[in-house]
Amino acid sequence: MTKLNATHDPKQRSWLESANAPDCDFPIQNLPFGVFSTPTDPVRRVGVAIGDQILDLSVLEASGLLSLGHAQVFAQPRLNTFMALGKNSWHQARAQLFALLSAETATLRDDLALRQRVLVAQADAILHLPVEVPGYTDFYSSREHATNVGSMFRDPKNALMPNWLELPVGYNGRASSVVVSGTPVRRPSGQLKAPDQARPTFGACRKLDIELETGFLIGEGNALGEPIAVDRAEDHIFGMVLLNDWSARDIQQWEYVPLGPFNAKTFATSISPWVVTMEALEPFRVQQPAQEPEPLPYLRQTGAAGFDISLEVRMQAPGAQPSVISRTSFKHMYWSMAQQLAHHTVSGCNTRVGDLMGSGTISGPTPDSCGSLLEITWNGQNPLSIDGGKRTFIEDGDTLTLAGWCQGDGYRVGFGTVTGTIEPALDATRFGAAL
C-alpha cells in the first residue's frame, strides 16, 4: 500500500486545460504510461497521457527535465525498461511528471517552444502495445461470473466448483496473441460439437464473445523457487490495463475438458494502450468482499485489497451507434490481485517484467452488470437489443469496447478504452481438402 501524497489531491490542476475537465480520463492525478508514435515521427517512444495530449518522455529525458539516474529509459519501444527499475523509480517518475504538469510550475507552462516539442495531440498519435508480454495468465476470480457459468453449464445447485472458494483458479494463457486496442480480431475457426452430435464438425465460431476484464502487469519479477508473499505482492505490480479476453464459446465448450481453455481463447486478447499505475489507483482502494471460509494462511491479507473501478461494455453494429450493454465495478472481485500473485508463485513459479495477469471476467450481481454475452443473453436464450439490431453473440463487423474509470471528487482516473472490430472468418478453403 502506498501512502496518499500531493499527487492524489483532488484539487490539483494542470496548466493544460483539457486535463482539468471533470470527465477527462487523464487528469494530473492519473499520469498513465504508454508507447506511441506519429505519422511524421514513426519511432516508438514512451509517453504519458495528459488531457487530450501525450507528453513525450523521450524528449523530456533527452532535455534533462526527467531523470531517474539511468540513460534511455523512455526512448524505448516498450515500457519494460522503465518497469524493471522498480517501485521507487515509478514513484520518482510520477513525482517529476506531476511537478512539470502542475499549474504552479513555469518550466513547460511558460515555454511555448518547449511545450510544442514535448506535447503530441492524442488524435494525431498511434498507440502501440505498451509492454513486451513474456507471459499471460488468466484468473477466474468473480464469484458472480463463476456462479453464472457454473449454473449454465454444470449444476445450478453446486455452481461453484469445490476449489473455487479456496484458491484463485487460473490458467496459463497465450502471450503471443496479446494485442493493443484497435487491432482487428478475426473470427476463429475450429472444432465445434453440439451435445447431440456424435462427432465434431469444423467451421467458423458461431458463439463469439467478449470477457470484460482488467489485467495487471508485473514490474518486479520473482526468481524461480522464490514465492511472493501476499503482503508484498502489490510492490511487484506496476499497473493495470483494461483487458478483453475474446472467447469462442462453442470451440471452448468442446475442447476445454479437462485441461481448460485452449484455442477458444488464444486467437486474441486485447488490452488498453495506457497503463494506470498502482500509485494512481491508491485513492480508490476499497475492502474486497468478505471471504468465507477464511483462506489458508499464505492467501490471508490485511487491509483493503479491492479497487473501485467503474466498468462499461459497449457494442456497436456496423453503421449504428454504440449501445451500453453492461455496467459493473472491479470492486466485486472476490480474489484480489495480491492473492492471485501470491497463489501464482506459491509453487515457486517465477514471473518476469511485463507478465500480464487477467482478473477473470468481471460480473456484478444483475444481468445488466455481467461481463460476457454468454451471461447477458444466457447462452443465446435471451437476445439483446442494441442500436441497429438484436444480438445473441458477436456478428462480423461488430465493434466491442470496454471502458473503465475511477470516480474521484470532481475528477476521474480513467483507463480510456479497449476496442476491437470483428473480421469474418478465413474462407473454409484455407483449411484443406479434408473439408
Ligand SMILES: O=C(O)/C=C/C(=O)CC(=O)CC(=O)O
Ligand atoms: O466456467 C467455465 O466453464 C468457463 C469460464 C470461462 O470461460 C471464463 C474464463 O476464461 C476465466 C474468466 O475470465 O473468469
Ligand SMILES: [Ca+2]
Ligand atoms: Ca477470461
Ligand SMILES: [Mg+2]
Ligand atoms: Mg484471451
